[in-house]
Amino acid sequence: MARTVGVVGGGQLARMMLPPAVALGVELRVLAETEGSSAGIAPHVVGDYTDVETVLAFAREVDVVTFDHEHVPQPVLERLVAEGVAVHPGPHALQFAQDKLRMRERLGELGVPMPDWARVEDQEQLQAFLDDHGGRGVVKTPRGGYDGKGVRVVSSASEAADWFDRGALLVEELVSxxxxxxxxxxxxxxxxxxxxxxxxxxxxxxxxxxxxxxxxxxxxxxxxxxxxxxxxxxxxxxxxxxxxxxxxxxxxxxxxxxxxxxxxxxxxxxxxxxxxxxxxxxxxxxxxxxxxxxxxxxxxxxxxxxxxxxxxxxxxxxxxxxxxxxxxxxxxxxxxxxxxxxxxxxxxxxxxxxxxxxxxxxxxxxxx
Amino acid sequence: MARTVGVVGGGQLARMMLPPAVALGVELRVLAETEGSSAGIAPHVVGDYTDVETVLAFAREVDVVTFDHEHVPQPVLERLVAEGVAVHPGPHALQFAQDKLRMRERLGELGVPMPDWARVEDQEQLQAFLDDHGGRGVVKTPRGGYDGKGVRVVSSASEAADWFDRGALLVEELVSxxxxxxxxxxxxxxxxxxxxxxxxxxxxxxxxxxxxxxxxxxxxxxxxxxxxxxxxxxxxxxxxxxxxxxxxxxxxxxxxxxxxxxxxxxxxxxxxxxxxxxxxxxxxxxxxxxxxxxxxxxxxxxxxxxxxxxxxxxxxxxxxxxxxxxxxxxxxxxxxxxxxxxxxxxxxxxxxxxxxxxxxxxxxxxxx
Known part of the structure; x- marks a missing residue:
């Protein structure tokens, strides 16, 4: 039976997997970003989770790969799957956690209730959305945001002007x-x-x-x-x-x-x-x-x-x-x-x- | 504040200290008997707990020394204390867990209720105790017994004959x-x-x-x-x-x-x-x-x-x-x-x- 779980990411979420792993008799290994990470109390290696060979080498020593965060790039995840590694959640699921525009599109297909939202390519499109929603909205970068980062409440499209360099943005209704x-x-x-x-x-x-x-x-x-x-x-x-x-x-x-x-x-x-x-x-x-x-x-x-x-x-x-x-x-x-x-x-x-x-x-x- | 606990012994008791150590933010280190021990999932070194230099070297890397078992010899424990190591429980307490005759003597001084007991040096003394207690008794080696080892229910002193080579024995009333x-x-x-x-x-x-x-x-x-x-x-x-x-x-x-x-x-x-x-x-x-x-x-x-x-x-x-x-x-x-x-x-x-x-x-x- 598969009993060794490899966790990519050395934060507190990986750390808190250690106590139940001990009880279950499951072996935990961590691919940490740095020495001295929160999960460094578990058996770990230090390496770059964006480097496919590093992640692959880590994955070969475990039965299942899982994550402390959602930042492992899709090409790395897809390579793991191609090499026969069990990855949970898999890249086809993680893409929706990694890209908020894709997430909104997919949840729309599933009929899940959401705030009004739009994909906006420029300030003009953003301003049009704001005008339709009482002059305010929440602008989000599709990727890389967490804990309030990459999120701005705006009342004018100009307030998100600097973000359009990176590509399309997600704008959502400001929900009361x-x-x-x-x-x-x-x-x-x-x-x-x-x-x-x-x-x-x-x-x-x-x-x-x-x-x-x-x-x-x-x-x-x-x-x-x-x-x-x-x-x-x-x-x-x-x-x-x-x-x-x-x-x-x-x-x-x-x-x-x-x-x-x-x-x-x-x-x-x-x-x-x-x-x-x-x-x-x-x-x-x-x-x-x-x-x-x-x-x-x-x-x-x-x-x-x-x-x-x-x-x-x-x-x-x-x-x-x-x-x-x-x-x-x-x-x-x-x-x-x-x-x-x-x-x-x-x-x-x-x-x-x-x-x-x-x-x-x-x-x-x-x-x- | 002292936050690194060193556990002598790599059994399941040391292993089960790891989950709460993670939560408390306490660092745990184990002195294990062998590689692959139950507590080997925690940071550990392998060494002989009866060797004073081994235990002392281990103790110098931690704030407090404690135990998975009671088998560390008194001279080793006393040396740790002499070197200023915090040892819990200390040797003065552990002696009563290590020697059942001392334990009975000390509990008697404390007025704690116990089965009738005696220290017996030979078969004759043992038989006298048995005769006074309905012909039966529980004979125990003062040291080294656990999980039923070093314990015998006897109805004749001859049944413990082989144990007297090691010194005095403890005999106790067989409690219904x-x-x-x-x-x-x-x-x-x-x-x-x-x-x-x-x-x-x-x-x-x-x-x-x-x-x-x-x-x-x-x-x-x-x-x-x-x-x-x-x-x-x-x-x-x-x-x-x-x-x-x-x-x-x-x-x-x-x-x-x-x-x-x-x-x-x-x-x-x-x-x-x-x-x-x-x-x-x-x-x-x-x-x-x-x-x-x-x-x-x-x-x-x-x-x-x-x-x-x-x-x-x-x-x-x-x-x-x-x-x-x-x-x-x-x-x-x-x-x-x-x-x-x-x-x-x-x-x-x-x-x-x-x-x-x-x-x-x-x-x-x-x-x-």
Whole structure:
């Protein structure tokens, strides 16, 4: 049986695959960008994931290749497949996570609800879209954006003028939303899908700050599961798929972004679900039976530790943070504090939402 | 802050410290007996733990030294302490886990309830003890016994004749017990103690086979917490202390064995407690605030995978075992199947004990 999983990318998502790999008896190997990466605690090699020979050499030592990020170029991915490497998710799925214009086109074919959008080649086309949508819109570079990068809210086409050099842009309706949701599912190559409860995500400056699992129920939230399953099947995603959604003021549930890997909005599942997103991702890419995605508590709250203490003294705050709540869990990613950088997260759970939030914030407050 | 923990011994206990080390941002290093050991997935060196220079060189690279087993010789431990290494538990505590005669003497001083016992130098003394205790007794070699090794139930002194070459033996009353319990606590160098719920353990041929957490309540069980705290304080144990107990037919709660490390009877805590014994051990030896030891479910059951499938085809059984219960967890230790060898365990949890047992056995049955 295939039991060695190779992860391209040495970030915290690869790092957090290590604990469930230990339990499952799965061997994990990481292709890291640099020495000292977050996932460098696992057996790893350092190399350039855009270099086909480097990735191929790494892939030959493992049974399945998967990813910490979506940035491996298509030609590299396609070469792996041509050489018979099991790649999950595969290049045909990843293209939709790598290119937001392709994603919008494909989701349109699948009939998935989305914000109004258009492909715009120049300022004139962009301005026309803005004029049709109350004078404002969200402009996105099709490639390379994440955590608020490559995204601008504009009220004039000129505000995106510098981006047209790189080619066509995506423009989307600026959705007035009640809240943002995230629906995670995992899908095996053989087709089995498991969905976690839909969660509410709170963003701060384009970066996920807090996650509430499950989201308080609403008509829109109850549709999220079906939307994510449609996308996972339609795009042939293998592994974890995260679907970021808007619950619009007018009640529409609209797909915002996709990620084809474990996702920040799923970190709550480590303690909060019977099977964490990291364990499930390993099971899925190995085409093993998926685990239960039931919540273990009525409420689980995850708070990101962004940047760390202003004085950089992470270690000094550590004991007090642990003492602040004996039943919350602090996760650190082995990264140096730097303003805005995700260096860890805190999870708390229980029956009473206010108490759960209080306990999680009591810990995270030590790192602000 | 001290953040690198060195574990002497490369068995499954060291292995299972790795997942919480990842989450806590604690660096783990292992001194393993051989290449390919269970904990060899963590950064490790291979060396002889009875060689003082080997252990000292290992210790110099870490902030705290702790253990996967209790077999490091006292002179080695004492040298570490003399060189200023933080050793938890320390040699003064470990001596009582290494020598069962010393343990009985010391527990007697602490007034802890025990089976009747005696130190016997020869067959004559042993026979006198047997004659006073209904003609039967349990003879133990003071050192080196575990999992039923070094223990014999005898009805005549001649049955232990071969063991007297090695020196004095321990003989104990053969306790008629209703059940066996285990009480685990963790203690920090600064004195804080946290106790898990007492559990019931079921042994098969002297080896732990199943654990039920918590044990169904009884007058004796409710006293276990106090007994374990008395021992932890009295022996100055740091890290996890496991106290194996008999609940005798006559209602007495009697201390059977001690272990000063994470223990098989605590594996349930990985999923079943808010803080697992492995996380707590790391927190304790680093003198960090201890985590909550509350149970996360009304019932958690742990079943050891002993030996593995008779045909040795562990991998072939793996998918079916995972499919047998989507909400049980299979832990494998990276060991080859061999009759009687602990190669993994299964944990299930929930509200209904019968259902929990059923689900755990549905998984473990694939490896019998």
């Amino acid at each position: 939303f009640q809240r943002e949701l995230a629906q995670l599912v995992a899908r095996r190559p053989s087709g089995e899908i498991a969905a976690w409860p839909v969660v509410e995500t709170v963003q701060l400056n384009g970066v996920c700050a807090e996650v509430f699992a499950p989201a308080s129920p609403s008509l829109a939230a109850s549709a999220a599961d079906e939307v994510a399953r449609t996308i996972a099947d339609g795009l042939d995603v293998t592994g974890v798929l995260a679907v970021e959604l808007f619950e619009a003021e007018d009640g529409r549930l609209l797909v915002n972004e996709l990620a084809m890997r474990p996702h920040n909005s799923g970190h709550w599942s480590i303690e909060g679900s019977e099977t964490s997103q990291f364990e499930q991702h390993l099971r899925a890419v190995l085409d093993l039976p998926l685990g239960s995605t039931m919540a273990r508590s009525p409420h689980t709250v995850m708070i990101n530790v962004l940047g760390g203490p202003a004085d950089g003294d992470l270690d000094g705050r550590y004991p007090a943070a642990l003492a602040a709540s004996r039943d919350a869990k602090l996760h650190l990613y082995g990264k140096s504090p730097r303003p805005g950088r995700k260096i860890g997260h805190v999870t708390a759970w229980g029956d009473d939402l206010d108490d759960v939030v209080y306990r999680a914030r009591a810990v995270s407050a030590h790192f602000e | 017990f209703q059940r066996e319990l285990a009480q685990l606590v963790a203690r920090r160098p600064s004195g804080e103690i946290a106790a898990w719920p007492v559990v019931e353990t079921v042994q098969l041929n002297g080896v732990c086979a199943e654990v039920f957490a918590p044990a169904s309540p009884s007058l004796a069980a409710s006293a276990a917490d106090e007994v374990a705290r008395t021992i932890a304080d009295g022996l100055d144990v740091t890290g996890v202390l496991a106290v194996e107990l008999f609940e005798a037919e006559d209602g007495r709660l009697l201390v059977n064995e001690l272990a000063m490390r994470p223990h098989n009877s605590g594996h349930w805590s990985i999923e079943g407690s808010e803080t697992s014994q492995f996380e707590q051990h790391l927190r304790a030896v680093l003198d960090l605030p201890l985590g909550s030891t509350m149970a996360r479910s009304p019932h958690t059951v742990m079943i050891n995978v002993l030996g593995g499938p008779a045909d040795g085809d562990l991998d072939g059984r793996y998918p079916a075992a995972l499919a047998a219960s989507r909400d049980a967890k299979l832990h494998l230790y990276g060991k080859s199947p061999r009759p009687g060898r602990k190669i993994g365990h299964v944990t299930a949890w929930g509200d209904d004990l019968d259902d929990v047992v059923y689900r755990a056995r549905a998984v473990s049955a694939h490896f019998e």
